[in-house]
Amino acid sequence: MTRTNGAHGSGISKLRDRERFGGRSPNSVNVAANNLLLLLSQQRTSPNEGPSPDTDDVYLGPTSYDAVFREDMGSFDPDILSNDNEEPAEPDNSDRPELRPQNLQQCVDAFLCFPDEELSEKLLERYFSYCDVALHEPSAWYCLRSLWSTWGSDLKSKDRLRLKNMAESVITAPRIILRTCRSSAEWLESFTGKHLRIEMIGNFLAAFGLAAMTIPEWDPFFTAPKDGLPITKKQYVFKVGTGSETCTKLCTMKAISSEPLVWLLHHSQLLQSQYSGDENGYLWRKAGHVATAVTSLGLHREDATAPRSAPFMVAELRKRTFGAVFIADKQLATFTGRPPRLSRRYSHCQLPLDLSDDQLMSEGEELQKHLAQLDAAGWNQGAKARYVTLERGFMLMSLLRDEVLEVCLGPSAEVSPARREELKQRCEDTYAHLPPGIRFDITTPICATEHMLCGQVLLRLEFLLHIFLLERLPTTADDTHSNKQNLINISKTIIEHVIVLARYRDRLADFSYGMTWAVVYFGLPSAGILTLELLKQHQYPRQYALSLSRSEIVQILSVFLFCLSMVGPDEGNFKICVRMKKVISRSLDRVLEPRDAELEEMITPGGSRQPLPDVDMPSMMGVDDDPDFMEWLTSVDWEKGPWADTF
Numbered sequence: 001m002t003r004t005n006g007a008h009g010s011g012i013s014k015l016r017d018r019e020r021f022g023g024r025s026p027n028s029v030n031v032a033a034n035n036l037l038l039l040l041s042q043q044r045t046s047p048n049e050g051p052s053p054d055t056d057d058v059y060l061g062p063t064s065y066d067a068v069f070r071e072d073m074g075s076f077d078p079d080i081l082s083n084d085n086e087e088p089a090e091p092d093n094s095d096r097p098e099l100r101p102q103n104l105q106q107c108v109d110a111f112l113c114f115p116d117e118e119l120s121e122k123l124l125e126r127y128f129s130y131c132d133v134a135l136h137e138p139s140a141w142y143c144l145r146s147l148w149s150t151w152g153s154d155l156k157s158k159d160r161l162r163l164k165n166m167a168e169s170v171i172t173a174p175r176i177i178l179r180t181c182r183s184s185a186e187w188l189e190s191f192t193g194k195h196l197r198i199e200m201i202g203n204f205l206a207a208f209g210l211a212a213m214t215i216p217e218w219d220p221f222f223t224a225p226k227d228g229l230p231i232t233k234k235q236y237v238f239k240v241g242t243g244s245e246t247c248t249k250l251c252t253m254k255a256i257s258s259e260p261l262v263w264l265l266h267h268s269q270l271l272q273s274q275y276s277g278d279e280n281g282y283l284w285r286k287a288g289h290v291a292t293a294v295t296s297l298g299l300h301r302e303d304a305t306a307p308r309s310a311p312f313m314v315a316e317l318r319k320r321t322f323g324a325v326f327i328a329d330k331q332l333a334t335f336t337g338r339p340p341r342l343s344r345r346y347s348h349c350q351l352p353l354d355l356s357d358d359q360l361m362s363e364g365e366e367l368q369k370h371l372a373q374l375d376a377a378g379w380n381q382g383a384k385a386r387y388v389t390l391e392r393g394f395m396l397m398s399l400l401r402d403e404v405l406e407v408c409l410g411p412s413a414e415v416s417p418a419r420r421e422e423l424k425q426r427c428e429d430t431y432a433h434l435p436p437g438i439r440f441d442i443t444t445p446i447c448a449t450e451h452m453l454c455g456q457v458l459l460r461l462e463f464l465l466h467i468f469l470l471e472r473l474p475t476t477a478d479d480t481h482s483n484k485q486n487l488i489n490i491s492k493t494i495i496e497h498v499i500v501l502a503r504y505r506d507r508l509a510d511f512s513y514g515m516t517w518a519v520v521y522f523g524l525p526s527a528g529i530l531t532l533e534l535l536k537q538h539q540y541p542r543q544y545a546l547s548l549s550r551s552e553i554v555q556i557l558s559v560f561l562f563c564l565s566m567v568g569p570d571e572g573n574f575k576i577c578v579r580m581k582k583v584i585s586r587s588l589d590r591v592l593e594p595r596d597a598e599l600e601e602m603i604t605p606g607g608s609r610q611p612l613p614d615v616d617m618p619s620m621m622g623v624d625d626d627p628d629f630m631e632w633l634t635s636v637d638w639e640k641g642p643w644a645d646t647f
Contacts (some may be wrong), residue, residue, distance in 0.1 A: 059298025094390025107167040113243030199260035206267035277572035291341035319352040385437035491526035
C-alpha cells in the first residue's frame with residue numbers, strides 16, 4: 001500500500017496544531033511550561049531548607065531488617081535512628097565506574113546523539129501526540145528547555161572535550177533524593193537545569209526514537225541528507241536507542257533508584273519492542289529491569305511508602321508511572337506465556353485520578369474544585385476522555401488479566417466452569433462500567449478522534465482477550481463442545497475488531513504501532529483458532545459438529561492476511577507477521593482446493609465419532625522456511641496449553 005502525504009499530514013516536517021484526547025495544542029503546552037516556571041518561582045525552597053544529600057533512595061518493605069524500628073518509632077525521639085551526628089563523608093570519585101575514561105566517552109557519544117534544539121522540540125511534540133506517554137507533559141517541556149538553557153552551548157558545540165566536561169559535571173553533581181522533596185517545584189528542580197540527570201538525557205533520546213517510529217519512511221526527515229548522507233528510520237532509531245542504552249548503563253552503575261530511571265527503563269522497553277519485536281529475549285530481560293526498579297523504589301506500595309507531605313502532583317505521577325509499568329508487564333506476560341513480574345497480590349494498585357496534566361499542577365482551592373468534578377471512583381464527569389482516562393481503563397483490565405494469568409499459567413490450568421463464568425462475568429461488568437468515552441461499540445458509528453479511536457479499540461480488545469484466554473482453558477468432557485463453539489465466536493469477534501483498525505488505516509497511519517500490536521497480540525491467536533477449525537471442517541466435514549461458516553471464515557482470514565501485509569519491514573514484529581502469513585495463506589489454499597475422496601471422515605462401524613486427527617501443519621510450511629520456526633511449529637500442542645505457545 002502506498003501512503004500519500006494527504007493521508008496524515010507530512011510527518012515531522014509540518015507538525016500541525018491538533019487536540020490529543022481533547023487535550024492541548026502545542027501552543028497551550030508552551031503556556032503550561034511557562035506556568036510551571038511561575039510555579040517554580042513561587043515554591044522555591046530557601047537554601048537552608050535544601051533537600052537531602054546524595055544517597056540511595058531504596059524502599060524496604062514491612063518484613064525488612066529495620067521494619068520494627070520504623071513502625072514503632074513514631075512515639076519516640078526520631079533522632080535515635082538519625083545519622084545527623086555522623087561526620088559527612090568526603091565525596092570519593094576515585095573509584096566511580098561511570099567516571100572511567102571509556103564510560104565518559106560513551107556518555108559523550110550519547111550526548112552527540114541529541115538532535116538540535118528545534119528538532120528536539122518537534123520530536124517531543126510528536127511523542128506526546130502519537131506515542132504511549134509515560135511523562136508529565138508540562139514537566140517534560142520544562143526539563144527540555146532547562147536542558148538547552150543550561151547546557152545548550154555544550155550540546156550545540158559537538159565538541160568532544162566540552163561534552164566530556166559536561167558529562168563529568170552531570171555525573172558528579174550532588175543528587176537530590178526525589179522522595180524528600182516537599183513541593184512539586186523542588187521535585188522538578190531535582191532532575192533539571194544544573195541538577196540534570198543522565199536519566200533525563202536517556203528519556204529524551206528514547207522518546208525521540210519512539211516519535212521517529214511514527215514517521216513514514218518517505219518523510220524528508222529521513223530522505224533529506226544528514227551529514228552528506230540520507231538516513232533510514234531503522235538507522236535513526238538505532239542511533240538514539242544506542243544513546244539511550246548508554247544512559248541506562250551509566251545510571252545502573254550509580255545504583256540509585258529514582259522515578260526518572262523508571263521512566264527511562266520503561267521507555268527503553270517500549271522502544272526495544274517497536275524496533276526488534278516482542279519475541280526478542282532481550283526485551284524480556286528489559287521488562288525485568290523495569291519491575292526491579294519499580295519495586296526497589298516502592299512504587300508498588302506507594303500509599304504505604306510516600307510521605308504524608310508528598311506533593312499532590314508527585315504522588316499522582318507515581319501512580320501513573322506504576323500503572324504504565326503494570327499494564328506493560330501484563331501484556332508482555334500474556335504475549336510470551338510467562339509469569340508476570342508484578343502481582344496485584346503484592347501491590348497497592350491505586351488508579352491515578354482522572355485529572356489532566358494541567359490540573360495536576362493546581363493547588364489549594366483550585367485543586368479542590370477539580371477534585372470535586374470527579375465521581376466517587378475518580379473518573380472525570382462530562383469532560384472529554386484523556387490519556388489518563390485510558391490508562392485507568394487499561395489498569396482495570398490489567399488487574400483482571402493478573403487473575404486470568406494465575407489460572408492460565410499456574411501449575412494446573414484446570415478451572416471449574418463456575419470459576420470461569422465468574423471471571424468472565426466480572427470482566428464484562430468491569431468493561432460495562434467504564435466511562436462511555438473510552439468504550440467501543442463496533443455496531444455504532446465512529447466519531448472519536450484518531451488517538452482516542454485507537455485507544456478505544458485496543459481497550460476493547462484487551463477485554464475480549466480476557467474471554468478468549470478463559471475459553472481456551474481445559475474443560476470437562478461435558479462442556480467441551482460448547483466451550484469450543486464459544487472460542488470460535490470470540491475469535492471471530494476479535495478479528496473483526498482488528499479489521500476495524502485496518503479499515504481506518506489512513507486516519508490511523510500515525511498510530512501504526514497500535515495497528516501492528518493489535519494484529520500480533522490480539523489477531524494472531526484468534527486467527528490461529530479459526531484457521532485450525534477451518535482445516536478440521538474441510539478434512540472431516542461429516543464428523544465436524546461445530547457451527548462454522550466456511551465462507552465467512554475464509555473472508556475474515558483473507559482480510560486478516562491484508563492486515564498482516566500492512567506491517568512493514570521497519571517494524572519489530574515484521575518477521576512474526578511474515579511467518580504467520582505463510583501459515584494462514586497455505587491453510588486457505590488447502591481449504592479452497594478440491595477435496596479428494598480418500599479424505600472423507602472416519603466413522604466407526606457403530607456410527608460413533610472418532611476424535612479428529614491432527615492437522616498436518618508442517619506440510620503447509622514448505623521446505624524453504626526457517627528451520628528453527630519449523631521445529632517450533634511441529635512441537636506445538638494445537639489442542640491444549642496457553643495460547644502463547646501456539647501463536
